Amino acid sequence: xxxDLDNLRVVxxxxxxxxxxxxxxxxxxxxxxxxxRVVNPYEVAFREARSAVGAAGLLAKAEQYESVAxxxxxxxxxxxxxxxxxxxxxxxxxxxxxxxxxxxxxxxTGPVALLFGSERFGxxxxxxxxxxWVMRIPTREEHGSMNLGQAVAVCLYELVRGQKTAPAKIxxxxxxxxxxxxxxxxxxxxxxxxxxxxxxxxxPRAAAxxxxxxxxxxxxxxxxxxxxxxxxxxxxxIAWKLRANEKSGE
Amino acid sequence: xxxDLDNLRVVxxxxxxxxxxxxxxxxxxxxxxxxxRVVNPYEVAFREARSAVGAAGLLAKAEQYESVAxxxxxxxxxxxxxxxxxxxxxxxxxxxxxxxxxxxxxxxTGPVALLFGSERFGxxxxxxxxxxWVMRIPTREEHGSMNLGQAVAVCLYELVRGQKTAPAKIxxxxxxxxxxxxxxxxxxxxxxxxxxxxxxxxxPRAAAxxxxxxxxxxxxxxxxxxxxxxxxxxxxxIAWKLRANEKSGE
Numbered sequence: 168x169x170x171d172l173d174n175l176r177v178v179x180x181x182x183x184x185x186x187x188x189x190x191x192x193x194x195x196x197x198x199x200x201x202x203x204r205v206v207n208p209y210e211v212a213f214r215e216a217r218s219a220v221g222a223a224g225l226l227a228k229a230e231q232y233e234s235v236a237x238x239x240x241x242x243x244x245x246x247x248x249x250x251x252x253x254x255x256x257x258x259x260x261x262x263x264x265x266x267x268x269x270x271x272x273x274x275x276t277g278p279v280a281l282l283f284g285s286e287r288f289g290x291x292x293x294x295x296x297x298x299x300w301v302m303r304i305p306t307r308e309e310h311g312s313m314n315l316g317q318a319v320a321v322c323l324y325e326l327v328r329g330q331k332t333a334p335a336k337i338x339x340x341x342x343x344x345x346x347x348x349x350x351x352x353x354x355x356x357x358x359x360x361x362x363x364x365x366x367x368x369x370x371p372r373a374a375a376x377x378x379x380x381x382x383x384x385x386x387x388x389x390x391x392x393x394x395x396x397x398x399x400x401x402x403x404x405i406a407w408k409l410r411a412n413e414k415s416g417e
Numbered sequence: 418x419x420x421d422l423d424n425l426r427v428v429x430x431x432x433x434x435x436x437x438x439x440x441x442x443x444x445x446x447x448x449x450x451x452x453x454r455v456v457n458p459y460e461v462a463f464r465e466a467r468s469a470v471g472a473a474g475l476l477a478k479a480e481q482y483e484s485v486a487x488x489x490x491x492x493x494x495x496x497x498x499x500x501x502x503x504x505x506x507x508x509x510x511x512x513x514x515x516x517x518x519x520x521x522x523x524x525x526t527g528p529v530a531l532l533f534g535s536e537r538f539g540x541x542x543x544x545x546x547x548x549x550w551v552m553r554i555p556t557r558e559e560h561g562s563m564n565l566g567q568a569v570a571v572c573l574y575e576l577v578r579g580q581k582t583a584p585a586k587i588x589x590x591x592x593x594x595x596x597x598x599x600x601x602x603x604x605x606x607x608x609x610x611x612x613x614x615x616x617x618x619x620x621p622r623a624a625a626x627x628x629x630x631x632x633x634x635x636x637x638x639x640x641x642x643x644x645x646x647x648x649x650x651x652x653x654x655i656a657w658k659l660r661a662n663e664k665s666g667e
Binding site: 196264304307367368391 | 440443444446447448449466468470471472500512513514530554557560561562563565566567568569570571574575577578587609612613615616617618630634637640641644647650651654655658659662663665
């Protein structure tokens with residue numbers, strides 16, 4: 168997939184604030200996407216964007232274009248992005264997760280452009296006319312307008328998520344749990360009962376019921392082997408202290 | 418689902434830059450999440466964060482806490498977030514998309530806290546010890562560090578995306594458990610620590626590490642509410658007996 172992602176071009180159109188270009192670059196670098204293109208940014212000095220933490224190299228290599236047409240000329244699929252509240256769209260609209268799937272398929276075969284519009288207005292109808300379809304980030308109708316850097320991060324995450332061999336090595340998910348052996352859990356049960364008996368927790372007439380309660384509770388915990396060892400150590404120490412106290416009090 | 422999302426608390430811990438709190442608030446508002454909590458932000462005047470476009474109301478209602486323990490006390494599931502490159506984690510690590518599923522299940526039953534650490538260091542091991550598990554945003558190993566506002570946006574998007582076509586396979590709960598409130602589990606942690614300290618289990622120089630180990634172990638157990646009450650009773654009795662013994666031995 169890393170190879171596929173090299174086919175993605177993130178195209179920022181008419182971005183007003185160079186800090187947002189920096190933020191977009193940073194998110195790209197985080198998720199392993201390298202090709203940034205900018206169309207008519209408001210300030211030409213965008214390469215100095217300070218917010219491009221860790222992505223200065225990517226920013227330095229950004230390609231600058233004077234029109235959307237030029238910026239997407241080599242791409243076989245051009246996808247626009249939008250948020251809630253843009254009702255006048257004349258394009259086919261896809262949900263982000265569905266569109267993401269279509270983009271991933273296309274990335275296997277050639278360059279794909281993903282367009283983000285200006286902070287204030289998004290992509291104009293003229294800019295959108297270069298797109299095959301549009302992806303919608305599922306923001307609320309009442310507050311659709313997203314920060315540009317956050318919108319880029321969310322869309323790129325959608326493209327990299329769920330990869331078995333993600334750009335980065337995934338650390339083993341669930342701590343490989345080895346369920347405790349029943350014998351150890353029973354040893355724990357007996358020790359806990361002994362400690363509680365010595366502490367006056369166990370009422371003589373309810374001893375059997377209490378033991379049953381403890382046994383069930385410890386099994387509900389579904390302890391793993393190493394936690395069981397930890398608990399045995401804890402209870403042995405308490406049992407020892409109780410005994411030591413008794414003796415010193417004798 | 419909108420109702421479920423009201424159970425989510427986004428908790429920003431030791432955030433250095435108030436603009437990032439504003440950016441987080443904006444992403445929350447975009448995705449329909451309203452409850453923001455901050456723990457010890459570097460600047461107290463965070464409510465004036467200018468980057469909270471459209472989310473001033475949400476920011477004004479943010480709740481401020483002095484410790485992670487207080488900020489998550491009413492939550493039944495506490496999840497930390499991290500990025501690539503944090504190797505020393507002692508927690509169970511989930512992929513963001515898998516963790517998102519687990520969070521969505523839990524949101525149906527009660528409050529869930531989602532923690533984000535400081536810009537520079539992320540969540541400390543002490544802060545993480547309050548978490549049941551940790552979600553990892555799939556950034557590259559070579560450039561793991563994400564902008565805080567972008568990290569929040571990506572995680573929240575994961576929780577709202579694809580709501581119509583939810584993943585078919587939902588793992589059934591083993592039994593109708595009411596997970597313990599974090600405040601109760603923390604009370605249990607403190608009491609266990611006290612009992613172990615009185616028993617000579619805690620080595621003075623390793624006290625903080627031991628406390629962290631106990632906190633993580635108790636959260637791994639995913640105790641339900643009634644078992645937590647049972648454990649509190651057990652430990653109170655042991656604590657009482659240890660004290661009584663000490664006195665009679667004096």
